[in-house]
Amino acid sequence: MEERLLLVEKKEKICTITFNRPERRNALSPLLLFQFADILTRLKEEEEIRCLVLRGAGDKAFSAGYDISAIPTDMTPEMAEAFRAKNPLQAGLQAIIDFPYPVIAMINGPAFGAGCELAMTCDIRIAVEGARLSIPPAKLGIIYHQTGIMNFINIIGLGNAKEMFFTGRAYEASRAREMGLVNYVVPPAQLSSFTYEIAQEIAE
Template sequence: MTEKQYETILVSRENSISRITLNRPKVLNAMSPQLMHELDDALATVASDMESRVLIITGAGRAFCAGGDVDLDVAQVSKMTPFEWREYDLRFCSVIKRIYWMEKPVIAAVNGVAVGGGCDLAMACDIRVASEKARFGMAYIKMGIIPDLGGNYFLPRLVGLGRAKLLAFTGDLIDAKQAEHFGLVDLLVPEDEFPKAVEELAQKLANGPTKAIAMTKITMNKSLDMDLETSLDYSSNLQVFLMNTEDYREGVQAFLEKRRPAFKGR
């Protein structure tokens, strides 16, 4: 992957682990049109990079993402016509869809506050690892609007309908421990152990059978809207393709030889 230079994000890959860092720390990595455009472009690049086997998304400084930028997003949106707003929002939604359907695991490394659209961004990722300093909230209601970057889809599925409504109706911030209790955080670690925990998880996933992880992700995501019979049939069809991969053959051979498999992501 040829690393592009952006103004609002940092993108890198070390071996098979890609990383995108939202890089507007002075405004808590708030979402601007430029940031979302650059993020969308970077996600497309990572998705097509065959050497990349896992992606970490995090924020620079003391925040993950504080949602919409007051001047560059919120103030501008208030001046738009309904049709201008819809076109504008669809461009932001592209980021969420790229993460959700990317055929590789995406880790949200939530190092600080994740509010509004920032919380939606974290929820779109496959796994949320949070520092004990992280805070989560659905602040849309405080401006008299609803979640529009996936919150209405992701939040009830992660924390249940009642708790989703509690968070969305009040807009209250919750700490990382409460978020873990609700099911919004998958792995909670002390602040001083946070970078190591994220890297260890990313490396574990990068060492795994990439195509099998990707197909598990896609099948689970699609199965949320399937009945049992359809999900079983869909899984069976994908299994046939996976049984023709190098990693499947290596996994079987390693099992028979009682050794650790050396997956290559092929």
């Protein structure tokens, strides 16, 4: 694991993983996602871990989304096929789904695109005041994958999901709470303590 991509801290049955690319607003690169999936696979075997907290480095963003610029542009046809067969984003999301203990997203800033979907895959989502959540593919001419759409429908309902995907709108934390995108919205000074109070309650 390269520390510049992911930071892992374990304390009192709680593991915190930080997406550590603040210079890219914690955008999710293929390498980061594959490393993330590998870490979660190994954490499943550690009996002392009972809760996982995910966050972005710094206070500028939880994650700006999938880092398209990090995808190799000189792939051979064989490499491209292997990349499609083992989609890095799906690997990361599936690792969260398969994790045997609760996963909390501490949304310490904007969560866009893949960053928003990753947060939505978590069991509990706690957002800082001022955070924004968005799925912008419609504005980029990108067709979103069906599994991701269904996850949003299951959590926020068909009407809200349609609005979110059709408009690509960025929702303020307070509106995201009303829609069901997040469970809690807290002031910046209380985000960490509030998140870890819940994590500790789960881990006990």
